[in-house]
Amino acid sequence: LTTPSPGKPRVDTLIDGERLISRLRTLARIGARADGGVNRQALTPEDAAARKLVVGWAREAGLAAETDAIGNLYLRHTPAGADNAEPIVSGSHLDSQPAGGWLDGAYGVIAALEAVQSLKENGTALSRPVEAVAWTNEEGSRFIPGVMGSSFYLDRLSIGEIADKQDPDGVRFGEALGELLASTPDLPVREQPRPIAGLVEAHIEQGPILEAERLTIGVVEGVQGMRWMEITVRGRTDHAGTTPLRQRRDAMLAATAMVQALADALHDPDDIIRFTVGRFIARPGAPNTVADEVTFTIDLRHPDEDVLERSTEKIRRTVAEKAGACDADIELQESLKPVRFDQRIVETVASAASDLGLPARRMVSGAGHDAAVLAQRYPCGMVFVPCHKGISHHPSEDADEADLIAGAAVLAETLRRLASD
Amino acid sequence: LTTPSPGKPRVDTLIDGERLISRLRTLARIGARADGGVNRQALTPEDAAARKLVVGWAREAGLAAETDAIGNLYLRHTPAGADNAEPIVSGSHLDSQPAGGWLDGAYGVIAALEAVQSLKENGTALSRPVEAVAWTNEEGSRFIPGVMGSSFYLDRLSIGEIADKQDPDGVRFGEALGELLASTPDLPVREQPRPIAGLVEAHIEQGPILEAERLTIGVVEGVQGMRWMEITVRGRTDHAGTTPLRQRRDAMLAATAMVQALADALHDPDDIIRFTVGRFIARPGAPNTVADEVTFTIDLRHPDEDVLERSTEKIRRTVAEKAGACDADIELQESLKPVRFDQRIVETVASAASDLGLPARRMVSGAGHDAAVLAQRYPCGMVFVPCHKGISHHPSEDADEADLIAGAAVLAETLRRLASD
Numbered sequence: 001l002t003t004p005s006p007g008k009p010r011v012d013t014l015i016d017g018e019r020l021i022s023r024l025r026t027l028a029r030i031g032a033r034a035d036g037g038v039n040r041q042a043l044t045p046e047d048a049a050a051r052k053l054v055v056g057w058a059r060e061a062g063l064a065a066e067t068d069a070i071g072n073l074y075l076r077h078t079p080a081g082a083d084n085a086e087p088i089v090s091g092s093h094l095d096s097q098p099a100g101g102w103l104d105g106a107y108g109v110i111a112a113l114e115a116v117q118s119l120k121e122n123g124t125a126l127s128r129p130v131e132a133v134a135w136t137n138e139e140g141s142r143f144i145p146g147v148m149g150s151s152f153y154l155d156r157l158s159i160g161e162i163a164d165k166q167d168p169d170g171v172r173f174g175e176a177l178g179e180l181l182a183s184t185p186d187l188p189v190r191e192q193p194r195p196i197a198g199l200v201e202a203h204i205e206q207g208p209i210l211e212a213e214r215l216t217i218g219v220v221e222g223v224q225g226m227r228w229m230e231i232t233v234r235g236r237t238d239h240a241g242t243t244p245l246r247q248r249r250d251a252m253l254a255a256t257a258m259v260q261a262l263a264d265a266l267h268d269p270d271d272i273i274r275f276t277v278g279r280f281i282a283r284p285g286a287p288n289t290v291a292d293e294v295t296f297t298i299d300l301r302h303p304d305e306d307v308l309e310r311s312t313e314k315i316r317r318t319v320a321e322k323a324g325a326c327d328a329d330i331e332l333q334e335s336l337k338p339v340r341f342d343q344r345i346v347e348t349v350a351s352a353a354s355d356l357g358l359p360a361r362r363m364v365s366g367a368g369h370d371a372a373v374l375a376q377r378y379p380c381g382m383v384f385v386p387c388h389k390g391i392s393h394h395p396s397e398d399a400d401e402a403d404l405i406a407g408a409a410v411l412a413e414t415l416r417r418l419a420s421d
Numbered sequence: 422l423t424t425p426s427p428g429k430p431r432v433d434t435l436i437d438g439e440r441l442i443s444r445l446r447t448l449a450r451i452g453a454r455a456d457g458g459v460n461r462q463a464l465t466p467e468d469a470a471a472r473k474l475v476v477g478w479a480r481e482a483g484l485a486a487e488t489d490a491i492g493n494l495y496l497r498h499t500p501a502g503a504d505n506a507e508p509i510v511s512g513s514h515l516d517s518q519p520a521g522g523w524l525d526g527a528y529g530v531i532a533a534l535e536a537v538q539s540l541k542e543n544g545t546a547l548s549r550p551v552e553a554v555a556w557t558n559e560e561g562s563r564f565i566p567g568v569m570g571s572s573f574y575l576d577r578l579s580i581g582e583i584a585d586k587q588d589p590d591g592v593r594f595g596e597a598l599g600e601l602l603a604s605t606p607d608l609p610v611r612e613q614p615r616p617i618a619g620l621v622e623a624h625i626e627q628g629p630i631l632e633a634e635r636l637t638i639g640v641v642e643g644v645q646g647m648r649w650m651e652i653t654v655r656g657r658t659d660h661a662g663t664t665p666l667r668q669r670r671d672a673m674l675a676a677t678a679m680v681q682a683l684a685d686a687l688h689d690p691d692d693i694i695r696f697t698v699g700r701f702i703a704r705p706g707a708p709n710t711v712a713d714e715v716t717f718t719i720d721l722r723h724p725d726e727d728v729l730e731r732s733t734e735k736i737r738r739t740v741a742e743k744a745g746a747c748d749a750d751i752e753l754q755e756s757l758k759p760v761r762f763d764q765r766i767v768e769t770v771a772s773a774a775s776d777l778g779l780p781a782r783r784m785v786s787g788a789g790h791d792a793a794v795l796a797q798r799y800p801c802g803m804v805f806v807p808c809h810k811g812i813s814h815h816p817s818e819d820a821d822e823a824d825l826i827a828g829a830a831v832l833a834e835t836l837r838r839l840a841s842d
Contacts, residue, residue, distance in 0.1 A: 207660060207662075240787075242811060245692055246692050252701060274662055276711055280712075280715075290699065301661070
């Protein structure tokens with residue numbers, strides 16, 4: 001598989017793998033945690049330092065660096081004669097979870113920089129500009145909501161409406177953003193978002209599928225739809241020693257029956273439905289007292305909106321059936337429709353991986369990404385690489401260097417093909 | 422049922438019901454909470470004030486009042502010629518839960534005082550002393566362990582070994598006990614516990630059975646045995662969006678399956694087994710993260726030790742069977758053997774209720790009591806009266822006055838019969 005035919009692209013001529021890894025390691029030092037993870041939350045001094053580092057690398061490479069009013073970073077190579085063409089864009093985010101890993105987001109930015117820089121250095125013939133981007137505050141762990149920079153780019157969010165939001169320490173978003181922008185006084189500020197001809201985001205999978213199937217590349221066809229629900233079961237508190245079971249209205253027994261019946265009702269032989277009860281809180285929580293209230297969450301995901309709708313109906317039916325002597329209600333807290341990426345971009349990623357001789361599969365992203373936001377308006381796609389045990393949003397997040405390099409090469413070849421139309 | 426035959430005892434000649442209720446209402450003002458409940462925890466100034474009040478009533482009635490090294494209160498009527506006979510004792514406790522009710526404990530003390538005082542006032546012929554007792558710190562909510570005064574009486578607990586225990590505010594037990602004893606400087610202090618010929622404790626049922634069956638008196642044959650267990654289920658945390666269900670080790674699904682299977686395995690057609698899962702804690706507890714650890718408690722009670730043992734075996738088997746891809750272990754945290762009360766005392770309570778024309782049933786106490794501790798050495802029994810909706814350990818704890826009066830009359834008649842042998 002690793003012996004390409006003559007005339008086919010090769011990983012080691014498309015990008016500089018050593019430089020990619022070296023930059024990722026250097027970036028990981030900014031906000032490094034003692035446990036090996038990274039704490040580089042949005043709009044912190046660490047976030048600002050990461051931006052400066054990346055802008056420095058881009059400028060050394062001769063790329064034009066810009067920012068905008070929300071601090072998104074644009075690092076552009078414009079081939080001769082392509083000044084007026086809409087660019088092909090690639091990027092992710094530099095901010096991390098408070099107890100995050102070194103690759104989530106960072107990989108997509110540094111791989112994009114590597115791809116754009118290599119296309120420039122190799123003198124690759126292109127008919128469009130290629131641009132590496134770092135979107136502001138994807139994680140949303142310090143300032144809610146996440147995917148802020150990409151939402152701003154689509155004009156789905158204005159700085160005015162979030163300026164007064166505070167982080168847990170009471171720092172205003174507007175103040176933190178002002179400090180971030182002041183840290184790069186020499187960067188030109190784009191007044192208006194510009195149309196994008198196509199966008200590809202590289203990312204670690206954040207799931208276990210590629211590793212389990214020993215594949216190098218995930219050709220991402222879209223992002224699952226998601227529904228978050230909270231179920232509240234209300235019974236009556238009673239003394240555990242004195243109240244016969246037939247006289248009880250035990251919220252614990254009703255809620256655990258619901259969870260089991262839901263797991264059965266939503267069982268999917270194809271193992272595509274993601275059904276998770278991650279939070280389960282029983283009150284009053286004393287060992288010798290019958291629980292009078294349980295709240296539990298459902299995180300439900302699937303690539304097909306119809307399946308989500310049918311599954312929600314099953315949830316309503318099952319919860320009502322299993323309530324017994326208790327009362328139960330369901331609150332739908334969030335609902336995100338599935339995203340389907342642009343067919344031409346998906347096929348370009350697939351053929352680039354195939355021509356590079358890399359084992360790949362089509363898949364759907366389980367997590368949200370900037371590319372899923374931008375897909376609301378622009379043709380988008382994603383490239384996944386395997387990560388260890390599927391772990392992400394955790395200091396132990398990791399990936400094989402060879403896979404990170406292969407993913408960046410697929411990204412570079414994909415950008416080349418998209419920018420050559 | 423309420424028309425007794427000639428020569429049979431009558432509630433209104435045995436005790437002064439109005440005085441009983443009036444004293445209970447007066448006592449409930451000490452530590453009264455705004456929500457109607459009582460906060461009169463052990464060895465607090467409120468506890469001391471309650472003792473002074475009760476000692477005052479006893480002295481007015483001509484009873485001899487004493488205390489001992491742990492603050493138990495003894496209020497004795499010694500009929501002529503009975504000085505050297507072992508007494509018949511009745512009592513409960515004056516301390517309450519922090520958010521307790523007005524009857525738990527208090528009823529048993531004031532009913533005993535009423536019975537002893539009435540026996541004295543009526544000049545009832547007796548061959549033994551009769552004594553009302555208030556045992557120190559039954560609840561154990563401020564200083565652990567509970568049933569302290571009765572355990573001390575059996576020499577199962579020495580003050581030295583608990584003197585340095587601290588309450589949540591850091592107050593030492595020894596210091597609080599010193600203050601309590603100092604509040605009644607005029608009370609003689611008993612040097613040694615004295616043997617008891619028989620003991621009967623009156624108490625609200627703290628369960629719903631008498632009320633549901635419209636009965637006035639519970640003839641308590643014993644106290645259930647109890648086992649407390651904690652089950653820990655360990656799986657693996659995974660991203661809810663990205664990890665296929667087959668690859669998960671979901672502690673939530675395993676633990677809820679255990680709870681359901683346990684409820685099935687321990688199902689008792691006679692509804693005697695008390696099986697309660699009151700606490701269920703899932704970690705990390707994020708809606709979009711598969712739980713990697715769940716701990717839940719089991720409170721298991723039954724009057725028969727063999728049933729408890731067989732049920733424990735079922736629990737072990739069921740937990741192992743339902744662990745699936747997770748690990749699970751069981752910690753036995755507490756085990757109390759069932760208590761069987763003295764047959765002669767049980768029959769005496771039953772015949773007193775019957776002769777008073779009060780509807781009664783035999784039953785087993787679901788909760789622990791001082792009488793269950795003292796039954797380890799002395800012949801003991803209990804009288805239950807119904808309480809509203811079975812509620813106790815809660816400000817809304819309540820009972821019908823007529824039932825409280827009837828229970829005190831049964832107690833007085835029982836003490837009379839036991840002290841007349």
